[in-house]
Amino acid sequence: MAKVVVVGAGFAGHTAALYLGAKLGKQHEVTVISNRDVFAYIPSWVWVGVGHMAPEKTIFKLKPVYDRMGIKFIHAAVKEVHPDAGDQFVVGERAETGEAVRVEYDYLVIAPGPKLNFEGTPGLGPDGGGFTNSICSLPHAVQTRDNYLAAIERMKKGEKLKMVIGTGHPGATCQGAAFEYIINVHKDLVKQGVRQNAELLWLSNEAAVGDFGVRGIQVNKNGKLLSSQEFIEAVFKDYGIQWQVQTGVTKVEDGLIHWENYAGEQGTTPFDFSMLIPQFKGQPMKYIGKDGGDVSAKVVNAAGFVLVDGIYGLSYDVLKRNPDAWPSAYQNPNYANIFAAGIAFAPPGPISVPHTNKNGLAISAAPPRTGMVSGIIGRVVALNIVDLITKGRMTHYERMSEMVAACVASMGDSLWDGSAVTIVMHPVVPDEKRFPNESGRDLFVNHMEMGVAGAWMKFMLHYTFMWKFKALPGWKIIPE
C-alpha cells in the first residue's frame, strides 16, 4: 500500500487530491494536510471585496468531500519535511490544538499556495500596522469590503477620495486579480452614484498595461494584431482610470505610497483607499535530512519555491529561446518522490521582460499560475504519482510553454449589464520556436473579447467549479 501525502488544498492541491482519491481508491492511502479546513474559491474574493458576494458562498468544508473520496484529512500546517530515503515524513502543527502530527509518505505533493509576503514591503497589507487592503485571503477580503463600503459612505457625503489599486512589491504577481478589483470598484462606484468623487489609479510593476505577468497577449482581430496593452488602455480610458506602470512599491505609510520606477525615479503617491497585491514567496517549511541537517537547498530555491524538473539559472534572453526549460512533470530532481504543484513550484524565470533600474532595483512581474494552470499541474502530478504506483513510470507531461489557458477577468458581476474580458492564450509561456511571431503564441488560438457573455462565463465558473471541487457527480468532466 502506497502512502501519498498532499500538502495544501487549493486549486492545485485539491485537484491533485481528488484525482489521487479517485484513481487510487482504498488500496492506497491518500492524506491531505491543510492549514485551512475549507476549500476556498479565491477568484470570487474580488466580488467579496466590493460587497457583491457573501464570503460564505466562496468556501466549503473539505472533510465531508474527502470522507466520500476515501481521503484522510488532517487540519494542520506543515512545518517540516523529512525527505531522505528510508524515513520520509512531514511534521505538521494541528490547527486547533497546536499539537504536532507526523505523517509518513511514499509520495509527497507540495501545493500549499503562496506565503503572502506583506513583510517584503514595509507598511503593506491590513495586518501588523499596515495601511493597505488585500483580497488575497478571505478575512482580508471581508476587511477590504468593510473599508471599501466605509469609503463609499464618505464619497456619498461629498468627499473626494483617491483609490490606488495594483501591485505592492516590485516582484509581485497576480496583476489579473488586482485588475478585476479596480474594474469592479469602478463599476460599483458608478452604480452607487459616487464615481465622480473617486480618482482611480492603477499602479503596477508591469512593463505595460495589460502585461499581466505573461508579457501581454496579442490576438488577430479582423486581420490586424491587437495587443492586450491597447485593449486594456482603451478600457481604462473609457472608465476614467489613470495608470502608472513600470513601478515598484517600496514602502507604504499612512496615506502615502513610496515607489521607484524603471527610470530609477523615486516618488510618492497619496491615497485614501488602496488594495495592493503583495509579493508571493514559498511557504516557510523546514527540510531536514536524516542526520538532522538542513537539506533545503536540495528542495527549494531562495524564495522557498520547490525546485522541479526545469532548467534554472538561465538569463532571461536564453530562457526566452528555450521553452523546454520549463518543467513538465513538476518533480523535484533530488527527491524523485516529491512533486510541487500550483504556485509552490519554482518557475525557471519570469515570462514578462524583467527590468533592473539604475539603482539596482529589480522591477519584474513574477509569472502567474492562475487557477486553470494550477489545476492542470495538480492533475498532471496526481496522474504521474498514480502511474508510478501502478506502472512504475510517469506518462503525463505538460509544460506551461505547451499549456493552453483561459482566463475570465470580471469587469462587473451583474448578469444584466456586467462584463468580463475572456482571454484564451496558447501557450501560457511563449514559444518563439513553434510560433515564430512577435508574441511567440498561436494567433489562431489566442482570443480576447469583452462583453456580458464574459460576465455569464465568470458566474458559471464560480458555480461549476464549486460543483467540481465538491467532487459531485460529473466532476471530472468539468475542466480545470
Add this chain to the structure above:
Amino acid sequence: MEITPKDKFWMNFKLYQLWRFIVLNLKILKAVDHSKRS
C-alpha cells in the same frame, strides 16, 4: 484603440452575447481537450 458606442452596443446586446457565450465555451473546451491529452 478606442471603445466606441458601437462596441458597447454589441458587448451588451443579449442575443449576440448569447452566441458569444456559446462560442467562448466551445473555444475553451477545445483548449481543454488539448490539455487533457497530456
